[in-house]
Amino acid sequence: MASEKVKTFTDADFKDSVKSGVVLVDFWATWCAPCRRLAPTVDQLAEEYSGRVTVAKVDIDENPMTPGSFMVRGIPTLLLFKDGDLKETVVGLANKDDLSKLIDKHL
Amino acid sequence: MSERQVIIIGSGPAGLTAALYAARANLKPLVIEGIDAGGQLMLTTMVENWPGYRDGIMGPDLMAELRAQAERFGAEFIQGDVTAVDLSKPPFNVSLGKTNYLAHTLILATGASAKWLDLGVDKKLSGRGVSTCATCDGFFFKGLPVAVIGGGDTAMEEAIYLSKLATSVTVIHRRDTLRASKVMQDKAMSIPNISFLWDTEVLDIKDVDKGAVSSLVLRNLKTGERSELPIDGVFIGIGHTPNTVLFKGQLAMHDNGYLKTHDGSRTSVSGVFAAGDVQDHVYRQAVTAAGSGCMAAIDAERFLSGTLHDSSAAHLVTNS
Numbered sequence: 046m047a048s049e050k051v052k053t054f055t056d057a058d059f060k061d062s063v064k065s066g067v068v069l070v071d072f073w074a075t076w077c078a079p080c081r082r083l084a085p086t087v088d089q090l091a092e093e094y095s096g097r098v099t100v101a102k103v104d105i106d107e108n109p110m111t112p113g114s115f116m117v118r119g120i121p122t123l124l125l126f127k128d129g130d131l132k133e134t135v136v137g138l139a140n141k142d143d144l145s146k147l148i149d150k151h152l
Numbered sequence: 153m154s155e156r157q158v159i160i161i162g163s164g165p166a167g168l169t170a171a172l173y174a175a176r177a178n179l180k181p182l183v184i185e186g187i188d189a190g191g192q193l194m195l196t197t198m199v200e201n202w203p204g205y206r207d208g209i210m211g212p213d214l215m216a217e218l219r220a221q222a223e224r225f226g227a228e229f230i231q232g233d234v235t236a237v238d239l240s241k242p243p244f245n246v247s248l249g250k251t252n253y254l255a256h257t258l259i260l261a262t263g264a265s266a267k268w269l270d271l272g273v274d275k276k277l278s279g280r281g282v283s284t285c286a287t288c289d290g291f292f293f294k295g296l297p298v299a300v301i302g303g304g305d306t307a308m309e310e311a312i313y314l315s316k317l318a319t320s321v322t323v324i325h326r327r328d329t330l331r332a333s334k335v336m337q338d339k340a341m342s343i344p345n346i347s348f349l350w351d352t353e354v355l356d357i358k359d360v361d362k363g364a365v366s367s368l369v370l371r372n373l374k375t376g377e378r379s380e381l382p383i384d385g386v387f388i389g390i391g392h393t394p395n396t397v398l399f400k401g402q403l404a405m406h407d408n409g410y411l412k413t414h415d416g417s418r419t420s421v422s423g424v425f426a427a428g429d430v431q432d433h434v435y436r437q438a439v440t441a442a443g444s445g446c447m448a449a450i451d452a453e454r455f456l457s458g459t460l461h462d463s464s465a466a467h468l469v470t471n472s
Contacts, residue, residue: 078194118289119285139187
């Protein structure tokens with residue numbers, strides 16, 4: 046049950062989508078078991094930070110260019126952008142408290 | 153504060169089997185799943201040695217079945233990681249951040265996690281070409297050369313999986329023979345694009361400055377000769393380390409960090425039981441983990457009903 050607050054970015058719109066504000070992007074794939082584990086945490090973050098942080102997902106199977114351009118070579122990977130600049134990279138599973146702290150640093 | 157007869161920490165084969173048995177004994181167990189819910193099998197593909205599945209079963213499917221089976225009998229699940237336990241006196245306090253639970257018995261099934269190399273650079277390049285999970289990250293190395301470090305079943309499974317994606321897979325092992333089971337060895341050795349570098353250790357992974365893996369610096373342990381192997385990805389399969397940080401100073405452990413158990417699943421604290429890889433550095437199989445989970449649930453049930461007797465006391469009785 047994915048949160049409706051989580052957006053979906055693609056190769057086509059990625060650059061524009063992270064251009065302003067704080068944006069958290071979850072790189073994932075349907076076959077990635079740890080990604081499925083991380084998904085509820087990402088959903089919760091989207092709900093909690095609604096209006097303050099844009100939370101989005103990129104399916105790497107459908108969008109191979111974006112992970113390539115950010116040297117993403119493992120999933121799940123979370124990237125945090127502020128006004129278009131990459132600020133944080135989190136590889137693998139992470140708990141919600143740690144992610145909240147990371148987001149709060151940039152708000 | 154919620155008080156429970158049985159709290160199970162961990163949700164791999166050991167934790168879920170303990171949950172199944174405890175639930176069927178009407179103990180309404182609470183399972184704290186942990187951040188790695190489902191355990192190591194969630195990261196595998198086909199499991200071919202779980203009894204009863206002649207054609208094998210996918211690891212994540214097996215875990216979903218086990219979880220549903222435990223749930224059907226009343227096991228309750230919560231997500232999240234335990235942040236602290238207090239085993240000094242019963243009932244035992246179990247904390248998840250600010251939330252606390254009290255447990256009359258505890259079953260510890262926290263498992264083990266993949267070991268990293270002790271290089272420092274490997275963690276820096278994690279997700280940048282260094283991985284401990286071929287099924288997660290192999291995708292990124294389609295048409296590229298990769299290396300697998302290790303000589304056990306995990307390393308062979310990774311090599312076999314990656315051979316379908318990567319141009320070449322070089323297995324790097326410190327010894328000149330594999331630890332892996334015969335069937336896995338034969339399978340790996342029969343695949344043309346898997347090659348082996350024996351008696352070799354990894355000194356360094358390049359290139360941290362570029363933020364991507366470009367090569368491995370290697371040393372032959374017999375000749376001392378150094379070499380560099382250009383690769384795009386490196387998968388580490390050198391074994392596991394038990395998840396026992398929470399119990400340090402509270403429970404007896406072996407020198408390698410695994411929990412000590414005696415007389416079945418008992419730990420050094422009465423009322424605290426351990427099952428699965430957290431206490432098993434010998435067999436480490438899904439089915440042995442499940443078996444020990446069953447033992448822990450039965451031991452916990454007997455402890456709660458006052459019928460779990462100390463074996464040394466039983467010994468005295470029979471000799472009197």
